[in-house]
Every structure is written in structure tokens, then in C-alpha cells.
Amino acid sequence: MKIDVLVAEIGSTTTVINAFTDIGTPRPRFVGQGQAPTSVLEGDVTVGLKGAIDDLKKGIKTDEIEYGEMLATSSAAGGLRMTVHGLVYDMTVRAAKEAALGAGGIIKMVTAGKLRRMDLKKIIDINPNIILIAGGVDYGERETALHNLELIVSSKLNIPIIYAGNIENDEEIALICEEAGIKLYIVENVYPRIDFLNIEPTRRIIQEVFEEHIIHASGMTTVREMVNGPIIPTPGAVMEAARLLKESIGDLVVFDVGGATTDVHSVTEGSEEVNKMLISPEPYAKRTVEGDLGVYINLKHIVEKIGMKELKDEFKNAEELINKTHPIPETEEEKAFVERLTKEAVLTSLERHAGRFRYIYGPSGKKTIAEGKDLSSIKYIIGTGGALTRLPNRFEILKNAAGYGKGLELYPKKEAKILIDNNYIFASLGVLSKKYPEDAVILMKESIGYKE
Numbered sequence: 001m002k003i004d005v006l007v008a009e010i011g012s013t014t015t016v017i018n019a020f021t022d023i024g025t026p027r028p029r030f031v032g033q034g035q036a037p038t039s040v041l042e043g044d045v046t047v048g049l050k051g052a053i054d055d056l057k058k059g060i061k062t063d064e065i066e067y068g069e070m071l072a073t074s075s076a077a078g079g080l081r082m083t084v085h086g087l088v089y090d091m092t093v094r095a096a097k098e099a100a101l102g103a104g105g106i107i108k109m110v111t112a113g114k115l116r117r118m119d120l121k122k123i124i125d126i127n128p129n130i131i132l133i134a135g136g137v138d139y140g141e142r143e144t145a146l147h148n149l150e151l152i153v154s155s156k157l158n159i160p161i162i163y164a165g166n167i168e169n170d171e172e173i174a175l176i177c178e179e180a181g182i183k184l185y186i187v188e189n190v191y192p193r194i195d196f197l198n199i200e201p202t203r204r205i206i207q208e209v210f211e212e213h214i215i216h217a218s219g220m221t222t223v224r225e226m227v228n229g230p231i232i233p234t235p236g237a238v239m240e241a242a243r244l245l246k247e248s249i250g251d252l253v254v255f256d257v258g259g260a261t262t263d264v265h266s267v268t269e270g271s272e273e274v275n276k277m278l279i280s281p282e283p284y285a286k287r288t289v290e291g292d293l294g295v296y297i298n299l300k301h302i303v304e305k306i307g308m309k310e311l312k313d314e315f316k317n318a319e320e321l322i323n324k325t326h327p328i329p330e331t332e333e334e335k336a337f338v339e340r341l342t343k344e345a346v347l348t349s350l351e352r353h354a355g356r357f358r359y360i361y362g363p364s365g366k367k368t369i370a371e372g373k374d375l376s377s378i379k380y381i382i383g384t385g386g387a388l389t390r391l392p393n394r395f396e397i398l399k400n401a402a403g404y405g406k407g408l409e410l411y412p413k414k415e416a417k418i419l420i421d422n423n424y425i426f427a428s429l430g431v432l433s434k435k436y437p438e439d440a441v442i443l444m445k446e447s448i449g450y451k452e
Contacts, residue, residue, distance in 0.1 A: 001062040003031060005436075007428035008049055008227065009234060010074040010220075011038055015045075017052040018428040019060070019067075020443065028439040030423050030446070032060040038076055039219070045076065046222045071229035071431045073237040076220065080210050080233040081128045083109040085152075086165070086191075087135035087144045090280060095190040096134040096164060099199035101287045103206035104236025105130070115148045120155055130209055131159055132202070133173075136166030138192045145169055146176075153180040160209050164190045164202045185209060197281050207232045230434045235287065237430030238384065239265050241444060243285050244433050248441050249450060251377045253353075253412065254426070255346050255398065256385040259296030259327060262345045263289045263385075264353040270374030274410060277357070277370035286373050288353045293345040295338050295387055296327050302341045305348060314340060328386070335392060342387045343397045350401050355410040370410065378412035382448060384421035394420055419448040 004023040009016040015038045019031040034056025039047035057065055082105040086093030089112040100107055108126045111119055123131070131152060135145035145165040152161070153176060160183040163173045170186050177184035185208075188201040211231045214220055223231065232240070235256075242254045242265040251268035267285045269275070292301040303311060303322055311318040321337045329335045355372020381398050388394050395418050403414030425447055433440035444450075 001031075001060065001065055003065055003067040004069070005229075005432065006053070006065075006067045006070045007432055008052065008070060008072040009427050010045055010048070010072055010076045010223075011234070012076055012079075013038055015039075015048040015052045016428075017049070017056050018423075018425050019056055019065070020432065020439070023436055023439050026442075028436075028442055030425060030443055032056055033424070034059055043219050044222050045220050046226050049223075049226055069229050069435075070227045071428075071435070072223070072227045072231045073234040073427050073431050074214060074220070074223075074231055075234040079106045080104055080130070080206070080214075080236070081106050081108050081126065082130050082132060082206075083107070083111075083123050083126060083128045084132045085111045085115060085134070085148050087141060088112060091194075092134045092136065092165065092191040094280075095197050095199055096132050096202070098197065098283045098286065099164070099190050099202035100132055100206060101289065102199060102236070102239055102283065102285055103203040103210070104233030104239065104287075105206060106289070111148075114144050115151050117151075120151055123152065124155055124157065127157075128159060129213060130162060130206060131157075132162045132164065132206070134163075134165040134190050136169070136189075137194060138167045138189050140166055142166055142169050146172060149173055149176055153177065153182055158182070160185065160213060162187060162202065162205060162209065164188065167192070195281050197283055199283055207236055210236075230431055232431050232434070234427050235263055235289065237427040238263065239285060239287055240430035240433055241426045241440065242267050242382075242430075244430075244437060244441060245382075245444050248445070250379040252380040252382055253375055253378050253401075254382045254384055255349065255388060255401070256426075257342050257345045257349075257383075257387040258294055258385050260294040260298055261289050261291050262293040262349040263287060264349045266353065266373055266375055266378070268375065268377050270410075271377050274355075274370050274374040274376060277368060278355075278374075279369050279371055282355070282373045286353070288349065290345070290349045290352060293349055295341045295345060296325060299325055299341055302344050302348075306340070306344050311340070328390075338387065339391050339393050339397060342391060343400055345387075346397055346401055347404060350404065350411065351409070357408045357410070372410065374410040375412050376410050378416050380419050381412055381416050382419045382421065384424065384426040386424070389421055389424040419450065421447050422449065423447040
């Protein structure tokens with residue numbers, strides 16, 4: 001069978017292949033999906049890729065697949081590990097962090113102000129894929145970013161550095177890295193002036209740097225033998241999909257509940273009323289990742305949050321279910337138990353992602369301010385990931401996120417519509433959109449059952 005584009009999602013444990021044909025026509029088609037264990041630990045990721053293709057062949061009942069292009073997303077080899085270093089935590093550090101998360105980064109360390117020797121030791125131990133340095137508004141403070149760069153360079157770490165700070169430092173930053181033989185990428189300041197975020201240039205360059213350097217990661221050295229198109233971080237691919245879909249159907253939030261983490265991607269400018277009350281700016285496209293909210297690897301954190309007493313009231317054999325959980329629930333009872341964990345993951349991640357109103361009191365009386373991301377204009381709540389695309393009561397779980405809260409939270413309203421990525425292809429369509437945006441939108445709408 002001839003396939004136009006294969007998209008590989010190379011995960012830490014599983015590699016998934018999605019096949020698409022009729023790309024470039026008014027009716028692109030999702031053909032099927034295959035999967036196999038990821039072979040990153042064997043030093044050759046193509047073993048897992050070929051296994052997933054073999055599984056795809058069985059699923060679509062063909063002996064041979066001939067494909068034109070293969071694109072990929074990857075969270076294997078530890079994903080896109082980053083450290084972020086800025087000046088003031090609520091300003092340049094936060095802006096740099098938002099850029100890294102939006103690109104699909106896994107942030108292992110964040111610092112504000114001048115790095116110390118113990119900080120440098122931690123960076124060396126983390127051994128990140130990319131180091132992001134920011135600091136100072138344009139034509140403002142210069143010394144912190146220069147100090148941090150010089151200290152990092154002194155460690156002899158051969159890690160690409162992205163500088164997204166005070167524009168006045170650009171030439172000196174370039175000179176320091178050139179003399180040290182360090183690969184440097186200079187982009188526009190993530191926080192060029194007070195109360196203004198400029199994270200898109202940095203987000204884009206992070207994905208480019210990831211693609212350039214991921215093939216050097218352990219187990220990924222042979223990936224270019226099969227993948228002849230873009231490779232971007234899997235969470236960043238979901239964000240690409242969300243951003244593109246928003247332009248077509250309106251403000252949305254995507255929940256991705258997995259075995260280890262829960263990611264939330266929102267794309268909305270928020271309401272004009274709330275924006276006037278915000279005490280600090282929020283990104284148009286925001287991603288948060290909750291490393292303690294996984295329904296398999298990290299289920300005990302969710303159990304702790306719910307409380308054993310409450311769980312035992314709902315599930316008489318709760319302890320047995322906790323100890324015998326499978327990556328994919330099998331019995332009806334196991335599915336119901338994972339649904340309860342997924343509901344908690346969705347609501348907790350929503351609380352952490354969204355903003356809220358707060359009252360402050362001064363000489364002139366009570367004043368209402370807003371903090372964090374405003375989700376009140378969200379029109380669509382979308383579920384992707386294994387749990388929210390395969391569990392029987394996935395719609396009911398997501399309905400809890402609409403109209404939830406006590407009134408001060410900036411949550412989606414009850415009118416928000418629930419949609420599911422039924423084909424579980426959002427990440428693949430995010431990377432597909434890099435070359436074929438129109439096709440990606442059509443396929444996304446088909447997967448969520450969206451009608452004009």
C-alpha cells in the first residue's frame with residue numbers, strides 16, 4: 001500500500017505510527033495506527049519504528065507499505081530536557097519558562113538572579129539538551145545574564161545555549177560563546193519591556209534546536225535513516241495542533257492525561273474585561289505540565305490527593321486496584337477506577353493552569369484583580385492522550401471542567417463544548433502541520449467530529 005506520510009511518535013516506552021494518505025487533496029485520510037515498544041535503550045530507535053510499522057501493516061491488512069515521507073515527534077531519551085535562567089522570577093524567568101513549556105520542553109531547573117557554584121553543579125548533573133538564558137528588559141540590566149553565561153561556559157559543557165535576554169548583550173554573548181566553541185542561538189528578548197511577553201521567537205527556535213540535536217541523543221543516532229521530515233518534542237506537537245485548531249474553530253483548552261503526567265494546553269486571549277484586571281501578562285498559548293498527575297506511574301500521588309477514605313467509599317477493593325494497576329485497564333472495575341483518577345487529574349490540572357480573581361484592600365476600599373490564565377472565553381474543551389480518548393466515560397470526565405469552581409476561578413463556562421481526539425492523532429497532526437497545515441486542520445476536525 002502507498003502511504004503519503006507516516007508520523008512516528010517516539011515515546012519513552014512505546015513508539016506509535018500514524019499513516020495518512022491523500023495529503024494535499026481536499027480529502028486527506030487517516031489510514032490507521034500501529035505501535036511497538038520503543039527501542040531507545042538498545043541504541044537504535046529504528047528497531048521500534050520498524051516494529052510499529054509492522055503492527056500498522058497488520059492493522060490495515062497489507063504486506064507492504066511504501067511511504068513518501070516520515071515525520072516524527074519524540075519524548076524518548078528523556079524528552080527535551082531544559083534548564084532556564086533569568087533575572088527576576090515573575091518577569092524574565094517566567095517568560096523564558098513559558099517559552100520552554102510551549103515548545104514542549106521538560107524543565108528540570110529554573111533560577112532567578114546570578115547563578116552560584118552549587119547551581120552550576122546541578123546543571124552539570126541534569127545534563128540538559130538545551131540551556132535557555134534570559135534576563136533584563138531591552139537596554140536594562142545586563143550583568144546577570146553575562147555572569148550566568150560565563151559561569152556555564154566555564155563548566156566546559158558542550159550543550160547548545162539559547163540567549164533570549166537584553167538585546168544590548170547580544171554581541172558580547174556571541175563573543176563569549178565563539179571563544180568557548182559553544183553552539184549559540186540568539187533570539188529576540190522574551191521580556192523586552194515591562195508587562196510584555198514575547199515568547200514565540202524563542203518557542204520556535206527551541207524546536208529547531210531540538211530537531212538539530214535530538215539525533216545525537218542516546219538511542220536516537222539512527223533516526224534519520226527513516227525519518228526524512230521534521231522531528232519535534234511530542235508535547236510541543238500537541239501545542240502546535242491546539243494553536244492551529246484554535247485559528248479555525250475558536251478558543252480552546254486541550255487536556256492530555258497520560259500515565260506519568262497531565263498536560264494542559266490553552267489557546268485564548270481571554271476576555272477583555274479580565275485582561276484589564278490582570279496584574280501580569282499571560283501568554284496567548286499556554287502549556288502547563290503536572291509531573292505528579294499520572295494515572296499509572298504517578299497514580300499514588302492522585303490517590304493521596306483524593307484520599308483513601310473517599311476512594312474506599314467508591315471502590316471497596318481500592319488497595320487491590322492501586323497495587324494491580326495496568327498501563328491499560330482491562331476489567332470494567334479497573335476502567336472505572338482509572339476514570340476516577342483521570343477526573344481528579346483533569347480537575348487538579350485545571351486548578352493549577354487557570355487563573356482566578358483576588359480581592360485586595362487599600363485606602364480606597366476593595367479592588368478586584370486577576371492573576372493567571374483566563375479560560376472564561378473557552379468554547380471547546382478537548383481530550384487527547386490515552387485516558388481521555390479510550391475510557392468509556394471520557395465525555396463525562398471532561399464535562400466536570402466546564403462550569404467547575406466557586407466563582408472566583410477563571411475557568412471555562414458551562415456552555416463550553418466537549419470534544420474528543422477520537423483517533424488519538426493530535427500530536428502527529430501537530431508535526432504534520434509544520435508542512436501541511438490545511439491537511440492537519442481537516443484531519444483534526446474529523447478526529448473530534450467537528451461540524452461547521
